[in-house]
Amino acid sequence: MSTTDGPTPLPGAKASQAAADRQSKKGGAGTSADATHKKGLFGAWSEKWQAMPRQKQWLYLIVVVLIAYALPVINPPILSTEPGNDFPLALFSMAVYALVAVGLNIVIGYAGLLDLGYIAFFAVGSYTAAMLTSPDSPFVKIPYLWTIPLAIVVAMCVGVILGIPTLRLRGDYLAIVTLGFGEIIRILATLIPAMKGQVGFQNVGRPPGEGADGIPIFANSNGTPWYWLTLTILIIVLFLAGNLERSRVGRSWIAIREDEDAAETMGVPTFKYKVWAFALGAGVGGMSGALFAGQVGFVNNQKFDIVTSILFVAAVVLGGVGNKVGAVFGGALVAYIPLRFTAIAEYKYLIFGIALMLIMIYRPKGLIPARQRLLAYGQQAYQRVRETSAKKSAVVTEKEV
């Protein structure tokens, strides 16, 4: 019963290794048409990136991060979504989508579980933040920043409750149960009086701090600080997700994704790790929901459409299933396109729906395909393989000489 298998690892691994070998021989020109063809749109860049020494990678990363932080201040003319939409707010929404996509990528990309109701966890996080900070709610009030970890915990609990009955079964059941749950959470918010339906919760809390003129720094209309906060969280989550990916847990997820039966036979407690993946994904979703609720300042049942869930899936698929950088890219893109090109905003569901189908049929690895390296040994093994092949080629050249 191989329920949830992604692309097979071996051919990809071979291809990337071969490409790397070619790189080391050629001295890193990395423009071979073959490699580009196999590695997607950004294949050449990806190869180049892997061939760089670690220090250089860090340097580039820092530059990219700094540019990302500076974006709302620079407001670059072509990229900017103005005059249609406020650019810092657009950036915030891109960052939230990216965060959601990174969280969903843990579930879909790493563990190979299709979660079609991710918006539900987002909603759980939003409601947690709203009900514990808004003056409209009868609950105890706590400072906003505390609701973020709490939203993670609550969403994870919901994830475990949903995951336990469904994760023992085939992946399809999880897909439909999450799809149903995404809709049910909205209906529950309508039906349960304490959740206030369409009236919702006004004045959701915000992080402390006021500017010189008495206006709070984290005002609802001021996207920049919210964007910075979300970007910081996104970077932390990326690091954690990257570490998880390389850890024992991450290796188990990949094993489960590739062949659940084989993984089980090899002693991987598949059910346990599937629940973990699902719960962690839910936690990230809850956290993004809490951030979203804080920035918008108003939560009601209209904000959590099941169709947005499908957009989230589209973000992960677009970026490349199993690739966290791809997820960030896909998430940001899915949020950015309707905000930048307001003329086609109305058609966004149609566009992303078609994109979802076409990508899955013709380019199932997405725009930035995940590198299929041997995760068991991680980068080190990869490095060693490259070194030996470099030595071999060196030996060959010596002999030739």
Added chain:
Amino acid sequence: MLSTVLTAVPADSDWINFDVAALAQNFWSATFDGLTFGAIYALVALGYTLVYGVLNLINFAHSEVFIMGCYAVFFTLSFLGFGPSAPNLSFGAILINIILALIAAIVASAVTAFLVERLAYRPLRKRNAPRLVYLITAIGASFVIQYLIFLWRGPLPEPALTMFIPTPIFEVFGTIIDSQQIVIVVAAVIMMVLVDQFIRRSRTGRGIRAVAQDPDTATLMGVNKEKIIVTTFIIGGILAGAAALFYVMKIPSGVQYNGGFILGIKAFAAAVLGGIGNVRGALLGGLLLGLIGNYGQILLGSSQWTDVVAFVVLVLVLLIRPQGILGTSLGRSKA
């Protein structure tokens, strides 16, 4: 500290109210209405079950197959001059009009099912794609159909059409059973018996069972697998078309671009409840889910609770008996 938390938490009445008296009072009317809804769920559930039996995949686009049928019914009937009030026609004329609408719905749903199979499933089968890819493509297809309808017809439901005024036929347990309920339940059961017999007795039905049991061996034995898969999708489409007619009859204002979605979830829950891949299970699951949903709706006080109840049933079934009540698969059902 604890006491402050307790006082700060809203009272019970703010969460969920149980109205047992209302349920006791309306028990029988809820039962008959529930059976009517159940028959509709069962017809849609069969589409899920058949495709699942043959391909081992959930056809996420089946809800859209269903809603296309609803639109076909709507357009046919408005074209024939039906409106919000029941037409002043003879019994025979109404019957002919309804049969025309049924044919239109069946054609629309079957064509949609065929196209979904061609565009979303077949290209992947050729590539031997992993399961996850099928699911994502299917949900993409469902999404695309939904938003094509949205762009075409807008977000609001279509105006309600009345086909005929239900006339009381007889009374059981002090509850009147009307012609509409009888038409829906009887027609649905007849269709399901036909499908059941078709799968059990016909040559194509044997092919469907063979592919469900073991696609590779079936192909070696001379079964045309591709043809069987298409046939299965089309049978599902035909049943969804019939369900669409009854649905519009029962809920005239339910024709909306996303109207199929929640019904699809309920029908899937019905299929799982009866045992997915099992034709008779779909009927049983549909009727049971219709009953449970209707009781829940009256107990909890709002029609939207049916959706929540159906979902809870789905999760509970998966937790307690994931193979469903009847449990056998399509392939292993008796010849």
